[in-house]
Amino acid sequence: MNVTVLQFPGTNCEFDTKYAFERLGQNVSIVWHEEEQIPANSDLVVVPGGFSYGDYLRSGAIARFSPVMKAVKAYADRGGYVLGICNGFQILLETHLLPGAMKRNENLHFISKHQYLKVENNDNHFLRKCEVGERLNIPIAHAEGNYFIEEDGLKMLYDNGQVLLTYCDKDGNPDNPNGSVDNIAGICNKEKNVFGLMPHPERAMESILGSDDGVKMLEGFLT
Numbered sequence: 287m288n289v290t291v292l293q294f295p296g297t298n299c300e301f302d303t304k305y306a307f308e309r310l311g312q313n314v315s316i317v318w319h320e321e322e323q324i325p326a327n328s329d330l331v332v333v334p335g336g337f338s339y340g341d342y343l344r345s346g347a348i349a350r351f352s353p354v355m356k357a358v359k360a361y362a363d364r365g366g367y368v369l370g371i372c373n374g375f376q377i378l379l380e381t382h383l384l385p386g387a388m389k390r391n392e393n394l395h396f397i398s399k400h401q402y403l404k405v406e407n408n409d410n411h412f413l414r415k416c417e418v419g420e421r422l423n424i425p426i427a428h429a430e431g432n433y434f435i436e437e438d439g440l441k442m443l444y445d446n447g448q449v450l451l452t453y454c455d456k457d458g459n460p461d462n463p464n465g466s467v468d469n470i471a472g473i474c475n476k477e478k479n480v481f482g483l484m485p486h487p488e489r490a491m492e493s494i495l496g497s498d499d500g501v502k503m504l505e506g507f508l509t
């Protein structure tokens with residue numbers, strides 16, 4: 287599988303993401319945001335985490351205008367798989383490839399810690415290796431992770447099975463580190479080929495580093 291990882295000024299998770307997919311035996315290329323094309327053989331485009339354009343205005347608000355995002359939009363419109371992790375999720379929201387918006391964390395602090403997530407839906411390419419109700423231990427690290435969507439949009443997310451991951455505690459009870467609507471940590475688009483989540487599966491690839499629960503998440507994309 288050929289994985290394309292984007293890189294913007296301020297991205298800082300591109301090499302972790304590359305490492306994670308290479309560990310799973312995949313070919314990875316990093317593509318600078320000024321490129322107008324993505325490699326024609328891409329099987330998955332990952333918009334990685336970081337602080338694109340220093341998070342000025344709003345996280346992802348400037349990166350959405352990078353030339354490469356036009357190519358990503360065209361690729362997604364053709365049904366290509368796209369995964370946005372943390373700042374990547376923020377960029378996909380700003381690009382309107384995913385519905386909703388991100389606000390500052392409710393406590394206005396940057397939060398960096400391990401967080402349990404509950405799998406809400408595995409009827410999609412991303413989480414197909416996980417069980418519904420399964421708990422995953424995945425790090426979070428963000429200041430703008432307070433996911434918001436208005437009531438009608440939220441209903442549509444549920445109706446279409448687009449709510450993929452919610453925050454929970456170690457016993458599986460609802461948790462909410464950042465104020466997100468309905469504890470939402472990850473969603474997909476209606477067509478189920480564009481995915482976004484605030485937690486970092488690429489930082490949970492080895493149990494010696496705290497968790498390897500990210501492996502089965504990223505493995506969902508393997509063909």
Ligand SMILES: NC(=O)CC[C@H](N)C(=O)O
Binds near residue numbers: 336341371428430431
């Ligand atoms: N880890 C990241 O991708 C950081 C996300 C984002 N820039 C924030 O702080 O909200």
